[in-house]
Amino acid sequence: MTNNNSWLQRLLGGTDSPYISPHYAENDNEGITKQQLDSFLASSMAQLDVRQRESILEDLHGIRNSENPESNPASVELWLQLLDMHLQNIKRGSVYETAEAIDRIYVTSRKFRMMFLRSNRYDPQAAAGQMIKFLELKRSLFGQEKLTRKILLTDLNEDEKTYLESGTLQISTKRDRSGREILLVFPSLRRTGTEVQVNTALRSRYYVLMNMLESEENQRNGIVLVYFGALSQPNQRESNSGLLWDLPVFLAGIHCCFNNLAAYLLISVAVLRLPFALRPRMRVHYGTCTECLDKLASFGITKEAILNDSNEPNLIGHMQWCRHRQELELTYVSESDAESVSLASTGSIIPRPLDVLFGPGSRKNEGNILVRNLAHKVLAEYNDSTNNDKVQLTETIIDEVTKRGGRFLKQNDDTKEWEEASHIEACRKIAHTFRNIRRPSRAKSKS
Structure with a gap:
């Protein structure tokens, strides 16, 4: 590091440095130091x-x-x-070989490998290296027995669930200008006086981020990360927990917002730890809450994507997400059948060809045929999968249907009108389809 950046070295020295004093705003060198930080990011x-x-x-x-x-x-x-060639060259003696011995289908599946190619913008060598780092991280967080399966809420302990429900890390209910999902970090929601263990934060963050990556759209287009510290004073708790850079997520943009210059300067530590490829994608905003929101708006991130009408984090939306994940995971464990309803309809929603219809007589509908074809393609993998892995396969089929403009429609028992099925019902429909194609003799009479 050059002498021009020696101030960054002092920042790494600890909280006694005058550069991160809570009273730093009174320092005459404030403008120069802030300019140096901006210059470092721009370089x-x-x-x-x-x-x-x-x-x-x-x-x-x-x-x-x-x-x-x-x-x-x-x-x-x-x-x-x-x-695959790069993996063969570097896997010897690595955690990849361990995972391959436990469940070869997990590490060789097309879906799993495409996730790493997308996050590395289709660089096979970088994807291979990240795959091994990811497996190392997963083993260190959850143990070898969970190395090759999906992590569920039931894998988190009570402290981790409490951290998750706090909303410190949450997915915005709104998207940015280009339709990308936004991952929000609210340090103000950390419980005062509570020391969060490093692994508690990391395991919870792993769960949220990997659930975002269930969407192939998020894998391809990336997500936006917003650290919104404009509601609180600087807090060094969890300073070593960091973010999970080894996860196969493409961060299209990183925004850090602060209302305190001390916290603004502390972010330089995170900048130094960022992979070099991510530094150009990072923007640091300093000002009041309103000023930070205005700056985010210039990047296509609306105020509604960050705060509710009371200028507070949207905890209601976050708790709905938590409940949805819990219900979804319970659905896959039980794999209960979707309830069939009558096909007769006088409803205002008119089914389209690519819609997936519930009920008898819908097998010839184009959307239902699409679902069966997609299920046939992954049937062997589905049969060999655990219930946890079936979650990912089913989500992939649902994503493919919706990407093509299809909906999952059922009929109301009372009005007989078409209405959109819930996500849980759509998941049950896919599980029902898999069971039917495994029993072709019975499938003829099923939807």
Whole structure:
């Protein structure tokens, strides 16, 4: 590090440094130091070529790129082959070999590997390295017995569930200008006087982020991270817990908001720990709550995506998400059948060809045929999967249906009108389809 950045070295020295004193706003060097921090962040952007800078700026400002790298199947197959080649070269003696011995299907499945290719912008070598780091992280957090299966709420202890429910980390109910999901961090929601253990925070964050990655749309387009510290004073609790950079998530933009200069300068520690590729995607905003919200708006992130009408975090929406996850996971454990309803309809919702219909007589509908075809493609993997892995396979099919404009429709028992089924009912419908195609003789009479 050069002498010009020696102030950053002093920041790493501890809280006694005058550079992070709560009274630093009175320091005459405030403007210079703030300028140095901004310059340090900007320097990473200057090292990129014009095309890279334009791409990052479009991502940061919520401008959707219409290009789809996966539109060429030959390219996708080549990336997968190269990824496998790199894994063969580096896996010897690694946790990858351990995972492969436990459940080879888990680490070799196309869905699992595409997640890492997407997060690394289709760089097979980088994807292979991150896959091993991910498995190392997962083993360190949850143990080897859970290395090759999906982590559920039941895998979290009470402290971790409490941290999760606090809303310190939550998924916004709104999306940014380009339709990307927003992951919010609210340090103000940390319980006062409560010391959060590092693993408690990490395991909870792992759970939230990996659930975001169940959506292939999030994998392809990335997510936006907003650390909204404009509601609280600087707090160094959990300073070592960090974020999970080894997870296969593409962060299209990172925004850190502070209303206190001390906290603003503390972020330099996080900047130094960021992978270099993420530094150009980071923006640090300093000002009042309103000023920070205005700055976020210029990047396509509305105030409603951050706070509710009372200028507070949206805990109601977060608790609804927590309940939804709990109900969804219980659904997959039980795999109970979806209730069939009559096909006769006088409702105002008119089924479209790609809709998936509940009830007898709907087998020939195009959407139902699509679901069966998608289920057939992954049937072997589904049969060999645990209930936890079935969650991911079912979500993939639902995502594919909705991506094509399809809906899951059922009929109201009383009015006989078509209405949209809940997500849980859609999951049950997919599970029901898998059971039917495993019993073809019975499937003819089922929907």
